[in-house]
Amino acid sequence: MKVVRARHYVTGETWQLALDSDALASLTLMPPEDEGSIWLAPLLVDLQVNGLRGIDFLDPDITIAQIEKLAVSLQTDGVCHALPTVTTQSKDRISQALKQIARAKATSLECRETFPAIHLEGPYLSSEIGPRGAHPIEHIRPPSWDEFCHFQEAADGNIGLLTVAPEYDQSFKFIQRCCDSGVLVSIGHTAATGEQIARAVDAGATLSTHLGNGAHGSLPRHPNYLWDQLAEERLTAMIIADGHHLPDEFLRCVLRVKDHSRVIAVSDITGLGGMPPGRYPDTSLGDVEVLENGKLVVAGQRQYLAGAARPLWNAIPRLLASKTLSIPETWDIVSKNPGRLLGLVPEMIRHPKKLDAMVFEWNPSRVSSPDNDPISAFRLLHVIRNGIDLTTTNQSQA
Numbered sequence: 144m145k146v147v148r149a150r151h152y153v154t155g156e157t158w159q160l161a162l163d164s165d166a167l168a169s170l171t172l173m174p175p176e177d178e179g180s181i182w183l184a185p186l187l188v189d190l191q192v193n194g195l196r197g198i199d200f201l202d203p204d205i206t207i208a209q210i211e212k213l214a215v216s217l218q219t220d221g222v223c224h225a226l227p228t229v230t231t232q233s234k235d236r237i238s239q240a241l242k243q244i245a246r247a248k249a250t251s252l253e254c255r256e257t258f259p260a261i262h263l264e265g266p267y268l269s270s271e272i273g274p275r276g277a278h279p280i281e282h283i284r285p286p287s288w289d290e291f292c293h294f295q296e297a298a299d300g301n302i303g304l305l306t307v308a309p310e311y312d313q314s315f316k317f318i319q320r321c322c323d324s325g326v327l328v329s330i331g332h333t334a335a336t337g338e339q340i341a342r343a344v345d346a347g348a349t350l351s352t353h354l355g356n357g358a359h360g361s362l363p364r365h366p367n368y369l370w371d372q373l374a375e376e377r378l379t380a381m382i383i384a385d386g387h388h389l390p391d392e393f394l395r396c397v398l399r400v401k402d403h404s405r406v407i408a409v410s411d412i413t414g415l416g417g418m419p420p421g422r423y424p425d426t427s428l429g430d431v432e433v434l435e436n437g438k439l440v441v442a443g444q445r446q447y448l449a450g451a452a453r454p455l456w457n458a459i460p461r462l463l464a465s466k467t468l469s470i471p472e473t474w475d476i477v478s479k480n481p482g483r484l485l486g487l488v489p490e491m492i493r494h495p496k497k498l499d500a501m502v503f504e505w506n507p508s509r510v511s512s513p514d515n516d517p518i519s520a521f522r523l524l525h526v527i528r529n530g531i532d533l534t535t536t537n538q539s540q541a
């Protein structure tokens with residue numbers, strides 16, 4: 144029997160967990176402790192997952208067994224709900240990916256629980272270099288309601304979030320129809336003007352997709368679409384807080400302007416996330432390399448990112464180290480806010496067979512200088528799902 148004591152992330156109460164091999168045998172409430180660096184908090188919700196550990200949702204040969212494996216793999220990283228994200232491709236290829244995810248949900252309880260909806264990121268994005276990011280230009284196109292309805296049918300109604308660039312003539316009407324049909328609309332991969340962004344929000348858009356990424360290398364000082372989205376109170380900002388995609392200063396600005404209630408961290412993790420360091424010459428992202436520090440770059444250099452490769456929990460130490468957030472506020476960003484959008488806010492039920500939680504160590508004193516990577520102050524110790532400890536060697540991926 145292994146005994147773990149951890150403080151509740153909001154109340155500070157100590158929960159004592161007795162683990163009999165991997166099953167939670169008992170859960171006892173102890174008096175609150177003021178000290179201690181081991182915490183217990185709800186599981187995470189990730190609105191942008193392209194793949195994981197060698198499995199990619201856009202892979203034309205992806206099997207239902209692989210999608211199920213991906214769901215289990217996400218859970219071992221502490222994610223209880225995630226949106227499989229399908230990116231810009233031909234109509235057939237997108238439809239095929241959507242169909243396969245819908246099939247997996249229809250046949251597998253694991254997939255139904257883990258993937259409440261699908262995020263379609265594209266193909267109605269900006270064709271400009273920078274905003275377009277890695278989305279293939281030959282498949283970028285203006286929004287089409289007929290095509291979107293075709294996608295929604297292929298997905299068996301599962302598309303719950305759509306990322307669009309709102310600068311096309313038909314964008315306003317298109318966004319309105321999407322929102323009326325119950326789909327959340329997020330602005331992203333865009334070169335829109337302030338007026339176009341305001342109109343998109345009037346039409347019902349409520350989110351920004353990975354704000355600060357998928358943008359031009361250089362922008363006019365003002366106005367520009369970053370200020371426009373930051374200043375728009377009706378937009379919640381999704382951000383990739385993995386330590387590579389955004390400088391800490393930008394992250395802190397977003398947190399101060401938007402407040403923790405209107406920020407959501409996403410991983411945007413690709414199929415190379417969780418893979419061992421090394422070169423991967425033939426992937427859907429091209430010839431890429433996973434570096435020792437987990438950074439995913441275009442092969443042969445160390446500067447240009449090829450995508451994200453870190454599970455969502457990596458955002459936690461970076462948000463905490465921003466010094467603007469408490470642990471409960473950080474959990475709003477990685478769990479409660481995205482969960483609320485899906486109507487699935489993760490909770491911790493104090494019952495040995497029903498507990499879903501992660502146990503982690505946070506030692507802020509280890510982030511003593513700006514040069515220290517905050518990840519060194521954080522350790523994910525246990526991921527518990529339905530009272531079972533899922534902790535595996537998978538989490539060594541930092």
Ligand SMILES: [Zn+2]
Nearest residue numbers: 264276353357
């Ligand atoms: Zn993107």
